Amino acid sequence: MKKLLQVSLQKTGGGAIDSLEWSNAFCQNDFYHQVFISSGNELLKRWEDNDLRKVAQIDTYGSSFSDFLRHTLILKRPLLMMKKIFNFRPDIVLVTHYHPWIIFILLSRIFLRFKLFYAVHENPFLQKENNNSIFNFTEKIFFKLADCIIVHSSFMKKQLEVYSNKELKLVPLGSYPSLFPGFSRIEHKEFNLLFIGRIESYKGIDTLIEAVDRLVATGMRLKLTVAGRGNLGDNLKKKIQEINGNLLNYWIDNNEIKRLLSVADVLVLPYKAASQSGVISMGLACGIPMIGSDVGGIPEQIRDGFNGLIFKAGSVEDLSAKIVTAYDNNDLLKKFSENALSLSSGYFSWKQNVAQFLKSIDLK
CATH class of the missing domain: 3.40.50.2000 (Glycogen Phosphorylase B;)
Structure with a gap:
């Protein structure tokens, strides 16, 4: 050999x-x-x-x-x-x-x-x-x-x-089943949107924050958490405060990632450019429904309508619509979760x- x-x-x-x-x-x-x-x-x-x-x-x-x-x-x-x-x-x-x-x-x-x-x-x-x-x-x-x-x-x-x-x-x-042994999701009251990863401009966090800002203004009860180190900029930091979101602007270790994923209803990847994403690999292993942009290899990992939803990169309107779809349809999220776990043990x-x-x- x-x-x-x-x-x-x-x-x-x-x-x-x-x-x-x-x-x-x-x-x-x-x-x-x-x-x-x-x-x-x-x-x-x-x-x-x-x-x-x-x-x-x-x-x-x-x-x-x-x-x-x-x-x-x-x-x-x-x-x-x-x-x-x-x-x-x-x-x-x-x-x-x-x-x-x-x-x-x-x-x-x-x-x-x-x-x-x-x-x-x-x-x-x-x-x-x-x-x-x-x-x-x-x-x-x-x-x-x-x-x-x-x-x-x-x-x-x-x-x-x-x-x-x-x-x-x-x-x-x-997927990353070895990363979070014994993972389980925790019931909670709020509808939690999670962005996690290094903060850089190509990640499209501005699109996500603007979409959540618009939806919160209509009365939707959303909770956005942005977790990761990097320079977000004062304007976006201020907007996160205005929508009562959470900003964890430092290196997020695996224990904290596990905690954040356990209470996430949807993991959002609003990237403007990408090859593929290890964050999606975490989401798949944990059975987290996801919303991702239509760039790079993201649609290969998040299959539109199967384990998540795909939106047009940079479009606040399209991302907002996909968040509303997820917010209004608990049965759809349950299906996405089950299919994510299926992909984790199968194709991925x-x-x-x-x-x-x-x-x-x-x-x-």
Whole structure:
């Protein structure tokens, strides 16, 4: 059997949970592999060695750019990671998320000549809102030199075909059942709308707040919670106060995400641009009805009329209408919840999709 090394050095958010779901799915498919994760991974306690998985913790760097430069240029930690790669001598290295130190994986390949698989979550050739030219440049190099690109939506596959003549494999972004064990929804009186995630302008929070503002003005009893760190702007903060909403403007840990989802009637993703969304993966695993915009891969995850509703991105009128539909139809929300859980264990099952992935590359 070929030897696979999975590498994910991201510490938090989607990077942390995606890598855990990938590895759990390998185990569920009886496939032995080794994993490199950051010693600062927020889900570190959930990583355990077993008969099918051996985990190595990699010391990386802190959150500051100066710390990144210090530990990268000194080379001690990257070289220790390379030594571990040489000791394992993998046939395939799967990188589940971009990290600046994946450049050292490329250096290792000069000597070991393993095949390199890279899961791309955002198009590295498009301008990002929070752009770092060094990281963006190294990711483009990594993309070009990878033997196989893995994408998590048909939208991304079509978009990236323009930039690569290499094989692109679609592995749908699975739901996150491992993130919230024992999750259950809690009964409550208010109709709760929830936005959760990093706050950036492309997320369309202004559209959501304006839609809720208009509906509250008509007498609808809605409660909007916007949760995530980032710069929202004074005008939008003021509007949230005016509609008696909740603004949790800081990093939301998994325990608080679990609490917020447990009382959410509808999870709203008003994005103006997107590839796919890990927030939707949370919603699917928890059976939360969702309203999302018609951009990128969102309609692949939220199937209009099945597990949620789709509205025209940027349209306050259309989003308002979809919120009214959800507000007025409890039976519809119940159906959306049931169908979300069905998708979570079916089309968006990591076990199922990783099994197909293994078969497609002749590893199992």
